[in-house]
Amino acid sequence: MSYLRVSGGGRLSGELDIGAAKNAVLPIIACSILCEDEINIQNCAPLSDILAMLRIIRKTGGRAEYKDGGVYINCRDSVPVPIDGELTGGIRSSIFILGPILARFGRAQVCYPGGCEIGLRPIDLHLSGLKKLNVRIKDEGGLLVCDGRGMAAGEVDLDFPSVGATENIMMAAVFLKGTSVIRNAAREPEIVDLAGFINAMGGRVSGAGTDTVHIEGVKRLAGRAYTPISDRIAGGTFLTACAMAGGDVRLNRFNPGAVNSLTEKLIRAGMRVERGAQYMRIKSEGRIRAIHKIETQPYPGFPTDMQAQTVAMLTLAQGASMMVENLFENRFKYTVQLNKMGADITVKDRMAVVKGVKRLNGSVVTAEDLRGGAALVMAALAADGVSYIGGVDHIDRGYYQLEEDFKRLGGDVKRVEKIH
Ligand code: UD1
Numbered sequence: 018m019s020y021l022r023v024s025g026g027g028r029l030s031g032e033l034d035i036g037a038a039k040n041a042v043l044p045i046i047a048c049s050i051l052c053e054d055e056i057n058i059q060n061c062a063p064l065s066d067i068l069a070m071l072r073i074i075r076k077t078g079g080r081a082e083y084k085d086g087g088v089y090i091n092c093r094d095s096v097p098v099p100i101d102g103e104l105t106g107g108i109r110s111s112i113f114i115l116g117p118i119l120a121r122f123g124r125a126q127v128c129y130p131g132g133c134e135i136g137l138r139p140i141d142l143h144l145s146g147l148k149k150l151n152v153r154i155k156d157e158g159g160l161l162v163c164d165g166r167g168m169a170a171g172e173v174d175l176d177f178p179s180v181g182a183t184e185n186i187m188m189a190a191v192f193l194k195g196t197s198v199i200r201n202a203a204r205e206p207e208i209v210d211l212a213g214f215i216n217a218m219g220g221r222v223s224g225a226g227t228d229t230v231h232i233e234g235v236k237r238l239a240g241r242a243y244t245p246i247s248d249r250i251a252g253g254t255f256l257t258a259c260a261m262a263g264g265d266v267r268l269n270r271f272n273p274g275a276v277n278s279l280t281e282k283l284i285r286a287g288m289r290v291e292r293g294a295q296y297m298r299i300k301s302e303g304r305i306r307a308i309h310k311i312e313t314q315p316y317p318g319f320p321t322d323m324q325a326q327t328v329a330m331l332t333l334a335q336g337a338s339m340m341v342e343n344l345f346e347n348r349f350k351y352t353v354q355l356n357k358m359g360a361d362i363t364v365k366d367r368m369a370v371v372k373g374v375k376r377l378n379g380s381v382v383t384a385e386d387l388r389g390g391a392a393l394v395m396a397a398l399a400a401d402g403v404s405y406i407g408g409v410d411h412i413d414r415g416y417y418q419l420e421e422d423f424k425r426l427g428g429d430v431k432r433v434e435k436i437h
Pocket of ligand 1: 039040041043109110139140141142143144177178179180181182203207315321322344345346
């Protein structure tokens, strides 16, 4: 079993290039099924979630490989084979494959997705949206058997602006004659990027980034190379890590416009930030002001994917802060581990009260989910002494060799095979 060994206490300084957003790349890979030509997705790291999605593409008979810092896909020979639980079990975003397979073949069989460590994460909005496009769906013991032979453009009103449901329905509708509409759509930058990818291939999607998305059917999509947007959550993790440990960090190939709600909190916490078209810089004296209350919300609100890292930062603030998690019901598990390091966090239902402490101490802790794991690494970097963080496979789902990036910033982080 691997651990990240972190010797804390130093400041973080230097520059990093931010790669493509995992949450943009995953639906884009799934979307490649819609096209019979070669697709090249550039500037993305071989994260374990991305490799899992490539395995799903290969299962359909498509070619999908990771090469030279990008992904090459050709789905000319894909067929709508059942996507079994072994492939969908470890990765929630496997459900993204449903819309594209239906759009291309008019039928699909996909097992329920896995990856439920932060809450129930149902897929009812995906399925009810597809039904509005006239897809007939049967659940055969965990296998979703979908018949899309009668598919037609339609109007979908989402009860909640789900990111994944918006993306799935958008992809399902690409070839439907006429115009499909998604109302109360999610507005995340990754949705805008997926629309950009579809349009770059010749599709006609408009309104992405607003709460109403229109998809006008086209006959075919043409292959091309595409560079997805940079990862606002990975970038945000380095910004909060610097805020917590103190230092001066500049992120390049990064769009500060995508993290406005986080930046506002960093400024409130006493950080100095500088922003340009494609970079962001943060300077921290390591003194953090408490923030009375933060609530996670769909974009452009404060992202749930930055919740854990921000709570980690606030454990060292002067005073008490409150974090309310509105998206996922079980996303505070990591606070138990932070408390082992000397933090003072009390969780009640969807709210965490974080009383600032003077210092954290190195400890042996375990990551139980992706962003909670990143929060533990951040805390270990700011703590006195040595920490070992287990459960590294969770962290690897969304950060490629996180230890190397922190090393570039002067952090003392190593991947080791045992605790000694
Ligand atoms: C995406 C992101 C994830 C992020 C989340 C919220 C990807 C690959 N993942 O996940 O990192 O944390 O957005 O910003 O892009 N819900 C339902 N029924 C559904 C679908 C969702 O009730 O059919 C609920 C979920 O349980 C959750 C909320 O809606 O409470 C938001 O989920 P959603 O926006 O769908 O998140 P994901 O697409 O799974």
